[in-house]
Amino acid sequence: MLPTRQIIWYSLLIIIGALTQVPCWGQELRTNADGEKIIVYADGSARYFNDLSLIDAQQKDSAGAAYPIVSVSIEPLSGGVDPTVADLKRIAERKLQIAREAETLARTRATAAINNRIKLERDLANARAAQRTNEAQTLQRRLQLARQVENNSLIERTAAEQRAAAANIIVTEGRYVDAYNEARREERLGPEITKPGNRTERSLGILLPAEPVFSGYGPAAGRLPIEEAPPCGLQPAPSPNAPTPVSYPSLFFTYTDENLRPFLDGKEYLRCTAWTSRDQRGDRFLELKLTFANPNAITSYGYLAQNSSLSLHLLNGRHISLQAVRETVGIIDHARREVNYTVRYRLPRGGAQELRNQAIDYVRIFWSSGYEEYQVFQVDALRQLMRCL
Secondary structure, eight states: OOOOHHHHHHHHHHHHHHHHHHOOOOOOOEOTTSEEEEOOOEOEEEETTOOOOOOOHHHHHHHHHHHHHOOOOOOTTTOOOOOOOOHHHHHHHHHHHHHHHHHHHHHHHHHHHHHHHHHHHHHHHHHHHHTTTTHHHHHHHHHHHHHHHHHHHHOOOOOOOOHHHHHHHHHHOOOOOHHHHHHHHHHHOSSSOOHHHOHHHHHHHHHHHOSSSOSSOOOTTTTTOOOOOOOOOOOOOSSSTTTTTTTTTTEEEOOOOOOTTGGTTTTTTTEEHHHHHHHHOOOEEEEEEEEETTTTTHHHHBBTTTOOOOEETTSOEEEEEEEEEEEEEEEEETTTTTEEEEEEEEEEEHHHHHHHOOOOEEEEEETTTEEEEOSSOOOOOHHHHHHHO
């Protein structure tokens, strides 16, 4: 019988020998498209689960492409739901689609401005040749404005092309994690604070009139605040088994991607209205109607999956997470050239009570293409709706 020390020594030699035969640093067990167990290593090599030999080059490349091992550090996201690498990739692809849409709109507008300027130059030349002085003067003024419009549109086109190229680099070179981390760090730092004025500027500021305390008629002192009435009212249910709305739709928030803002002529890209409902069992719901001003949004955003999250962030620093009752897909309104999503979120009693007493700061909606964050300026919108339950 061998001594205990020799048994331990032989056991260590066996383990070391096994480790030298089968590399195990950074490996992950995956299932390929054929349902076979395969082990993918950090260096891109791969082998079948029950086979010590590595998969050949062609199979190895396909396995590495389908099951990549990504070693990255993702900045945490407040609200209890942290994005994955796949989420960040989908978000980057959605931003690329929006940037390309803005690029197309910018090129269309620039082309129209160039054609308009060429037409006015032709009309002006004809008016001068026919010695129509008054018409030539009018065309000259219109031509000056058209050249300004053309110059601005060319600047916007260049900027849109640069933003689309930058978004394309992020996707094609796989920089979406770095782009997300950088955006999170900038968000934590907040806006850049300008330096206070010097002594001369502060002295001159004393001489300037103070801003009025109250912008309406009469003095503000002693005025009692007037609360807005909640938008309560029973509405017919959209279907026999659907919850009954107990409030009218109210504007919740609007959002426009900065890439698209120059081309929407003051119209918001996304408009969200909200209302509350209740079913026969007493369950409460928060319902949102999300309207995009472009039908192509259905390709960029995808759908809202069942149990997908709506994260409501309050001004007191807390957050409430609601889940969608069922999957919601976009419905295109061809007459208005819009796409609408009507999603229903289950509202727990504790959440309704907290929303009744707190104001909203911002929300996050988790689309199938990744989450997106929306600032809420109607901070009391949900507070008013909760009073109708």
